[in-house]
Amino acid sequence: MALDGARQPHLHAPVNARADTLSGLEAKLGHRFRDRALLERALTHPSAVAENQLAPDASYQRLEFLGDRVLALVIADMLIAAFPDAEEGELARRLTGLVRNESCAEVALEIGLPAWIRLGDGEAQSGGRRKAAILGDVCEAVIGALFLDGGLEVARGFVEANWRARMTNWTGPLRDAKTTLQEWAQGRGLATPRYAIVGRSGPDHAPHFLVEVGVEGLAPLTGEGRSRREAEQRAATAVLVREGVWRSETHAV
Incomplete structure (x- = not known):
């Protein structure tokens, strides 16, 4: 997906414009947030915190930590159901392949997440919206935000929608x-x-x-x-x- 021409909402966009933009993202996520501050935080890179004098905890880092664990839990549950005869070692290797940062970055691109990420000017100019590490981290943070705002079933719905085909079509090695x-x-x-x-x-x-x-x-x-x-x-x-x-x-x- 080409990102250079993407319409990227500015950090300081008018409140109504930002709200409209977030409504579009919520539609892609399949959930309307009761607390949009959670979604805003999930989209905020640490560079935006420093440059815009936001609260120290305004970046996605803590939500990324949570989302990583929620993703692993949901994928593990999906694997148990999908492969009833698989041994623990095989399940673990499938899990590792599905939750790696690269997979999260792919999902971020597929749902157009780069357009909503809030970056500091320096990070934006250095191509931050195309960096797999940032895209993967933000995707996990969004999962964390979905979990906090809507519970496990909401987070599960997002993961199921975006990882089911990956799980079914995964062709990685079954030996670590x-x-x-x-x-x-x-x-x-x-x-x-x-x-x-x-x-x-x-x-x-x-x-x-x-x-x-x-x-x-x-x-x-x-x-x-x-x-x-x-x-x-x-x-x-x-x-x-x-x-x-x-x-x-x-x-x-």
Whole structure:
């Protein structure tokens, strides 16, 4: 979806114009908010807080934290119902593939969410509306806002509408990357892969990890994630793809 020509409501737009715009977004979300302040907060990037002297808690970060957990709960429930014979390991790998930031960013684009995001001027000029990290975070924050305003069933309705087809059509590997890499290394007589945190950033409630994996005789690679486990899995995936064990991040050979 092209974003450069999107009509982007300004942070300081007249109240009625902003209200009309939010009504359009509510129609896409399938819920009319009783407390629109929740929706406004879900759409507000930290850069807009700093530049417009908003309250310190006016950004989407806390709602993103909540929405991430609500999304995982709903997807887990959907998976249990859809795959009654699947073992826990398979369910966990399907869940990981469906709740990753990239999936949330795709949903944000599909519903036209970039047009409603409130960014500071600097972030907007640097292409913030096209950054997958921001789009994924805002999508999760919107889920959090839906949950607080309408309850679990409202949030579930949004997730069902936007993730059902993804769940049905998911074609990712059913074995996790770390296990696959360890078995691949051991099958070649190599030592067990070693993982080390080489970077950590972000606030305590939303950390970002950079993990390096070393395999005997191979150049190390890194992976990023919102938990150490996620970063380790992505680092292992990078090695598997480079070595031709997997075709891509989502398709095993």
